[in-house]
Amino acid sequence: MADPLAPPRVRFAPSPTGYLHVGGARTALFNWLYARQTGGTFLLRIEDTDKARSTDESERAIFEGLEWLGLNWDEQVVHQALGLARHQRDANFLLETGAAYRCFCTPAELEQLRKEAAARKDSFKYDRRCDLLAPDEIKRRVDAGTPFVVRFRVPHGETAWEDAVHERIAFPNKDIEDFVILRSDGTPIYNLAVVSDDIDMGITLVMRGDDHISNTPKQIQLYRALGNEPPRFAHVPMIHGMDGKKLSKRHGATAVADYQKEGILPGAMVNFLALMGWSPGGDREVMSLEEMIALFSLDGLQKKAAIFDTKKLEWMNGQHLSRITAMQLEPRLTSALLDAGIASREMLISRHEWYLGLIDLLKVRARTVLDMVRQAAPFFPGPIAFDPEAVEKQWKDRAASSGILEAVRNEIANLPSWTPESLEAALRALAEQRGVAAGKIFHPLRVALTGLSVSPGIFEVLIAMGPELAAKRLNDAIGFLNAA
RNA sequence: GGCGGUAUCGUCUAGGGGACUAGGACGGAGCCCUCUCAAGGCUCAAACACGGGUUCGAAUCCCGUUACCGCUACCA
Incomplete structure (x- = not known):
């Protein structure tokens, strides 16, 4: 934390290897809310160093997802792959200062060591054999062009930090192995790239999923070895599926685009997502983006993983729809x-x-x-289908139903005025005249007009449809009934 | 296995030593409203994982146990 008074800089750093996942969207949202509330900066960094898995389509999907949710980012999008030269410079710096060393072990050798450890039922940890190589041996191998990776030499002691959501978290350094920071092809490994970029971008608070907790001590070590103070960290809980497992396709839709297609409003999505792992306190639930910005606080962050409940999302959407x-x-x-x-x-x-x-x-x-x-659909000219269940329930006696519909058609055709009141009066009078409950008219009529047993109030339906379409729907229904 | 994290109704959560007979919301059950369905109003069922401490007093603090989750790659 360089200057605690300077406006915060946060980032969302997805890898473009798929669609925008709801978990990622939620992480982005928290960062965005924090930045917007504090007058800070919200940055977007695409972590595309894994060339094999990264695609332009997924990158576009991420942009579109964030835009749809209304989470606009500041400044230029950063592409991690473009920082290659800096990543290498940082790795070399660590090599020069002695914070890192070359490791000539091949993947096959490492695999063998792991197998042996497993056979002994030991947990594997790199034994630093290459760190013990004599300087002239190292020079000989480098000169001979032997491929090597760069490993960070984890010092003795303990690495701890004050997490904004978990309070103090500490790792004994003996449990952290000398991790690779640069591949033999000269490209950086995640932990180096992240730290190098976060330093470069001036990130002051790293807010991300708590699956990164065990990366954090490694990253803190890198910050220090690179001569920088680590930022603050806030590790937010994961989002799980209904079975308590990590949310995946098995649980149904996990991409925000899926919910967009299903007709969820972005405001509702964001509101719902915000409530997964954050609470403004009290009983606040339905909120606008502006209210969330005002209310957001790191203190309200939850430690426990949340389960994604689509039922509540739908309810939330209904709430936003009515507002x-x-x-x-x-x-x-x-x-x-x-x-x-x-x-x-x-x-x-x-x-x-x-x-x-x-x-x-x-x-x-x-x-x-x-x-x-x-x-x-029923309010537009196209043909409608009669829902079989509705037909079964409301048009049980076809001849009688047809008779009722004809009576209704004649009744409303001659109405001098076409208002909810006049229609209701006419139809209720018709019911009385025929000696039946009003419902016996309303329900079959609803099926005739909409094909469904569910609709807005029947008079409102008639008004919205207008005399012409209503007459057409009635004729169609009568035809349907008489044909059957 | 090792290390780390987490633990309040089925689900999202409020709670931060006495105000707890543990509150709200979703979902469920029922009632009211009513031409149907929603919405709305009301009612009911439903939780502090377990065991030890600390304290006059613990859902709240500490320690164990258990369960679950994450990490444990020349992935991110």
Whole structure:
């Protein structure tokens, strides 16, 4: 920590080897919230030193995921691979200062040593044999072009730090082996690259998953050997699946893009993610991004892994759906509607007021925007399917149902005014006239209009549909019933 | 195996020595509202892993045990 008063600099450092995972998104979110609250800087670094696994597509997926969530980063994106020269310089510096040494052991030899240790039921730790090589022997091998890796010589003692979420964590150095920092091909290993980059980027707080706890003592040693004070560390808990294991594809969707496709709002996703491992205290749950920025605190970070519960995510989404305005929701629903082929852009533009009203009608009882798409279909001209269960339940007696629908069609066709009140009055009167409960009219009518047994209030449905479409839906239903 | 981490309702969590008969939320059960479904309101079931300390007093502090998780690569 160079200057405790300087604004913090934090980073999110994913490796581009897949999609943006919800766990990664959550780590990014915490860093982002911290930076935004403190007036600090949030940086993005792509850890692409593993050429074999890194792809441009995954890098794009990470950008798109973060953008969708609204987690904008400051400054230029850093690509770790571009720091190669500096990584090598740092490794050489450590070699020169004697903090590191060359190791000529081949992977095969190492493998053999591991096997032997396993046979003895010992835990393997590199025995430093190459550190014992005489200087002229080392020179001879280097001159002969023998490949070598660079290993960091872990000093005696203990490495400890005050973690922002765990308090003090300490490792006896004897348990840390002399780890490799530079491969025989001259490329850096993770721990070196991370420390070199974090120093270079001026990172003051490293907030990351707690699966990095055991890397931390190695990194602290590197900071010191490189002549730098280590930053603060905050190790946040993992996110697990419902079975308590690390969240993976087996648990269903783990990519934030999957939730985007399923119609989760970014605000809800971020809100839900924030609550996995963080609590503002009290009973606060549904929050906007702004509220979270204001409330965020390292003190509220949880130590325990959280289990990803999609049920609660959906509930959260429902909450955000009901708080958001039709206007705010419009762009997201529009693209979903277009994708589903339910409406055309022209249709939505030409009846904009009506469209906004429809959104208000639907969003109350939807949990995702995909729910809304499903519920929106009947309000557009395309044909609808009659849900078999709804038919079974509400149109049990086909002839009678058909009769009711015809009566309704005639009744509302001649209505002088087309308002919720006039429609309700007319339909209730019809029920009375036929000597049946109002529900006996409303329910079959709902199936006729929407094909479903679930919809907004029936009069609102009629209004939103308008006389023309409603008549068409009724005729279709009557035709369906008479044909059967 | 070694090392490290964690442990409050099924799940997310509040709690930071007395206010705890352990609070809220999701999910579950039920009731109310009601043309259906949501939303909303109300009610119920549901937890301090175990064992020792420390203390007048422990969910809260300490130590063990157990369970779970992570790391243990020339991956990140």
